[in-house]
Amino acid sequence: MVNKLTHPEEVGSSKNRVRAPHSGTVPEDAWRADAEARKRGRVEIFNAIKSDGMDHWTMDVRQYESMRNHILNMIDDSGDAEGTITVKEVV
Numbered sequence: 833m834v835n836k837l838t839h840p841e842e843v844g845s846s847k848n849r850v851r852a853p854h855s856g857t858v859p860e861d862a863w864r865a866d867a868e869a870r871k872r873g874r875v876e877i878f879n880a881i882k883s884d885g886m887d888h889w890t891m892d893v894r895q896y897e898s899m900r901n902h903i904l905n906m907i908d909d910s911g912d913a914e915g916t917i918t919v920k921e922v923v
Contacts, residue, residue: 859885 858878862885866876874890891899903922911917 856880862886 858880862876862878865886866878869876869890870893873893875893875896877887877889877891878885879887906922907915907917910921
């Protein structure tokens, strides 16, 4: 599922919370790598399940913006009340 909401999901008791494997903040190093890639017209691809937050490949910024707009439009047009849509519907 793709969800427009980007809040981290936590599991466990309130005393001993553990970050869910597919959520959390993007590390500052990944944001810096993205800023450097954007200077070259590229976008660093993030990966929430990798410890450094990066998938270690870049995409052309125009291609990225086109895909991002498509996904957000699909969520707006076809998502449920919470902004959720299956990946199958987006693709």
